[in-house]
Amino acid sequence: MSTVLRVESIVKRYSDHAVLNGVSLELARGEAKVIMGPSGTGKSTLLRCINHLTPPDEGRVFLEGEELTSENINKIRQRLAFVFQDFNLFLHLTVLDNVRIGPRRILGQSKEEATERALTELRRVGLEDRANYYPAQLSGGQQQRASIARALAMDPKVILFDEPTSALDPELTGEVVAVMKQLASEGMTMLVVSHEVAFARSAADKIIFMEGGYIVEEATPEVILRNPRSDRTRGFLKAIGEQEAV
Amino acid sequence: MIWNTLYDNLPYLLHGTWIALQLLAGLLAIGLVLGLALALVEVYGGRLARVCGIVFERVFRGIPAVVLLLLSYYGVSDFIEIPPFLAAVLALGLRSTAYQSQIFRGAIQAVPVGQMMAARALGMGRVEAIFRIVIPQAMRHAIGPWTNEFSSELKATSLAYVIGVIELTRQAKYIISSTQGNILIVFGVVAIIYFIINRLGNIALYRLEARMTVPGFERRRA
Amino acid sequence: MSEFLDFAAEHLPYILEGLPTTLALWILAITFGFFFGLLLAWCRIYGGRLAYSLATVYVEIFRGTPMLVQMFFIYLGLPEIGIVFDPFTAAVVAIGLNTSAYQAEYFRGALLSVPSGQMAAAQAMGMSRMQALIQIVLPQALRRVLPQWSNEAILELKFTSIAFAIGVTEITARAEKIGYQTFEFFNTFVLVALVYLVLTATVAELLAWLERKTYVPGVTARAG
Numbered sequence: 084m085s086t087v088l089r090v091e092s093i094v095k096r097y098s099d100h101a102v103l104n105g106v107s108l109e110l111a112r113g114e115a116k117v118i119m120g121p122s123g124t125g126k127s128t129l130l131r132c133i134n135h136l137t138p139p140d141e142g143r144v145f146l147e148g149e150e151l152t153s154e155n156i157n158k159i160r161q162r163l164a165f166v167f168q169d170f171n172l173f174l175h176l177t178v179l180d181n182v183r184i185g186p187r188r189i190l191g192q193s194k195e196e197a198t199e200r201a202l203t204e205l206r207r208v209g210l211e212d213r214a215n216y217y218p219a220q221l222s223g224g225q226q227q228r229a230s231i232a233r234a235l236a237m238d239p240k241v242i243l244f245d246e247p248t249s250a251l252d253p254e255l256t257g258e259v260v261a262v263m264k265q266l267a268s269e270g271m272t273m274l275v276v277s278h279e280v281a282f283a284r285s286a287a288d289k290i291i292f293m294e295g296g297y298i299v300e301e302a303t304p305e306v307i308l309r310n311p312r313s314d315r316t317r318g319f320l321k322a323i324g325e326q327e328a329v
Numbered sequence: 330m331i332w333n334t335l336y337d338n339l340p341y342l343l344h345g346t347w348i349a350l351q352l353l354a355g356l357l358a359i360g361l362v363l364g365l366a367l368a369l370v371e372v373y374g375g376r377l378a379r380v381c382g383i384v385f386e387r388v389f390r391g392i393p394a395v396v397l398l399l400l401s402y403y404g405v406s407d408f409i410e411i412p413p414f415l416a417a418v419l420a421l422g423l424r425s426t427a428y429q430s431q432i433f434r435g436a437i438q439a440v441p442v443g444q445m446m447a448a449r450a451l452g453m454g455r456v457e458a459i460f461r462i463v464i465p466q467a468m469r470h471a472i473g474p475w476t477n478e479f480s481s482e483l484k485a486t487s488l489a490y491v492i493g494v495i496e497l498t499r500q501a502k503y504i505i506s507s508t509q510g511n512i513l514i515v516f517g518v519v520a521i522i523y524f525i526i527n528r529l530g531n532i533a534l535y536r537l538e539a540r541m542t543v544p545g546f547e548r549r550r551a
Numbered sequence: 552m553s554e555f556l557d558f559a560a561e562h563l564p565y566i567l568e569g570l571p572t573t574l575a576l577w578i579l580a581i582t583f584g585f586f587f588g589l590l591l592a593w594c595r596i597y598g599g600r601l602a603y604s605l606a607t608v609y610v611e612i613f614r615g616t617p618m619l620v621q622m623f624f625i626y627l628g629l630p631e632i633g634i635v636f637d638p639f640t641a642a643v644v645a646i647g648l649n650t651s652a653y654q655a656e657y658f659r660g661a662l663l664s665v666p667s668g669q670m671a672a673a674q675a676m677g678m679s680r681m682q683a684l685i686q687i688v689l690p691q692a693l694r695r696v697l698p699q700w701s702n703e704a705i706l707e708l709k710f711t712s713i714a715f716a717i718g719v720t721e722i723t724a725r726a727e728k729i730g731y732q733t734f735e736f737f738n739t740f741v742l743v744a745l746v747y748l749v750l751t752a753t754v755a756e757l758l759a760w761l762e763r764k765t766y767v768p769g770v771t772a773r774a775g
């Protein structure tokens with residue numbers, strides 16, 4: 084298995100308070116990992132440090148063996164997509180333009196090529212009939228699916244998801260989870276911060292449990308969900324009501 | 330010798346400033362009284378009153394201040410003699426009425442309807458409720474925009490120049506023609522005087538706004 | 552009334568010959584103000600200390616002093632140091648510099664009001680900061696600013712009449728000339744007032760149309 088994303092000892096401090104205390108992880112090609120952990124534990128910060136939306140204080144990130152630096156960051160981000168909790172679709176652009184702007188303006192494809200690509204990705208997430216809507220005219224679930232299409236249109240090697248369903252009404256999470264499951268089954272490499280246990284159980288290769296800026300444990304869903312090593316993991320799963328009877 | 334010129338002419342500039350301030354006070358007072366009355370009529374009056382108010386606002390905001398000044402001085406002089414200062418106060422005052430009524434209308438409408446209902450439920454009459462409950466709250470909403478109106482009217486007083494009111498800008502023009510030169514310096518000094526008055530006025534109005542603030546009304550813009 | 556109509560019929564054409572001058576003055580000034588205002592706003596938000604300070608001082612000075620004084624300063628004063636403008640150019644420069652200070656403040660507010668997630672999302676896709684500002688933030692800011700910008704543009708249209716004080720023969724100057732020829736000042740200035748009313752109402756309609764045409768749900772609070 085070839086490593087696509089390698090994260091080495093990321094440290095991030097806000098003033099003198101350390102949010103990440105040396106976090107390392109790896110993603111092999113086609114692997115999907117889910118990060119769980121209590122609120123305020125640094126999960127979002129970790130994802131944002133990985134693509135340098137928040138530059139880390141220490142530590143290194145490699146995508147396909149290439150280290151992220153302030154020089155190559157824009158190039159690397161083209162292959163390291165990010166899906167936000169609150170979608171952040173571009174408000175002044177239609178859904179089609181949101182998905183098309185990456186291939187067209189960043190990858191420099193022709194208009195026809197970019198449009199084709201965008202329509203393909205919209206079909207993939209089931210939104211081809213919403214292509215000419217503006218973000219504000221879509222439901223939250225549709226917006227999140229559109230933002231996933233926007234990420235996919237860049238042909239990324241890895242997609243980082245930061246709680247993609249937690250801003251959604253419960254009845255809308257299903258459609259987004261379905262799209263993500265499909266991506267995982269198609270072999271997309273994904274790092275997902277999420278408390279969607281159903282998704283983790285069926286689609287994740289590994290679950291990473293984080294607390295206090297550390298990775299407490301990392302194991303397969305069966306192990307973490309049924310028989311975690313750490314009491315803290317157990318406690319957390321219990322708190323979200325998802326520890327399964329042994 | 331520039332300084333001598335300035336020193337010799339300082340009394341004229343100060344007198345011009347004094348006239349400008351009188352003009353400003355007069356036009357703002359007219360605008361305040363009539364503007365508030367117009368706003369009340371528009372909000373609480375019937376349809377006809379509202380339509381008349383809106384037409385008045387449209388007309389006086391659609392015509393340039395310079396044209397209003399020319400109309401109220403030269404135009405009115407077709408019928409009766411009118412001193413330039415009075416013409417300027419009237420023209421700019423009515424124009425300010427249009428702007429201020431818009432400010433007060435917005436401010437009155439920003440007071441939740443529940444306030445009026447609660448006052449009536451206590452047994453206050455409509456007029457009493459307007460003056461005791463609605464207006465005090467509306468004034469707190471209005472003071473921010475009113476500060477802007479103050480600034481723009483201070484600057485508008487300089488336009489009274491075109492009908493020969495001997496305010497600050499015209500004094501500057503006189504000084505320049507009598508001393509032949511020093512134009513940049515004289516207008517520079519005049520600009521500074523306007524700038525300072527504007528600043529002082531704004532500071533005073535911010536203070537007033539802060540004094541009027543009660544919890545629930547904190548909304549100072551940066 | 553019919554007397555006024557006769558008067559209008561006779562003198563309106565002469566006044567309206569000033570319309571191209573008024574409109575040219577206005578369009579040149581607000582266009583200049585648009586670009587320079589944007590630059591000033593840019594300096595105040597994204598600029599370094601020096602750019603920020605210079606832009607701030609500029610905005611404060613031009614918003615703190617009357618346009619007429621600025622116009623005299625430019626038209627009468629600058630020749631003292633060898634900078635000579637004809638009246639029309641001086642008026643364009645004065646109105647343009649003045650409006651850019653006001654437009655700068657509107658642009659600044661609008662740029663700052665674009666949600667920060669928009670920038671983050673654009674950068675996360677690989678856009679440079681500059682590219683994100685131009686392709687994502689600016690288009691949204693311009694839509695948000697349009698109602699205020701329209702007000703400012705209409706205000707400046709009325710301010711073009713100040714140019715008459717330095718001898719630009721636009722609408723107001725022509726009206727004054729007619730006043731002195733006919734000694735019917737009241738009719739003259741009522742007539743020119745009506746011209747401005749029609750002009751400002753038309754421009755307001757056009758800008759409202761532009762607002763409706765560029766309306767995108769979710770970017771601005773409401774349609775124009």
Ligand SMILES: Nc1ncnc2c1ncn2[C@@H]1O[C@H](COP(=O)(O)OP(=O)(O)OP(=O)(O)O)[C@@H](O)[C@H]1O
Nearest residue numbers: 097098102120121122123124125126127128129246
């Ligand atoms: N810009 C910032 N400045 C200061 N502190 C910050 C900043 N961003 C995050 N933090 C702090 O870092 C810690 C981790 O935040 P983070 O958002 O990464 O947590 P999280 O694990 O994603 O939590 P949640 O599940 O609530 O999203 C929190 O204590 C937060 O207050």
Ligand SMILES: [Mg+2]
Nearest residue numbers: 126127128246
């Ligand atoms: Mg988070």
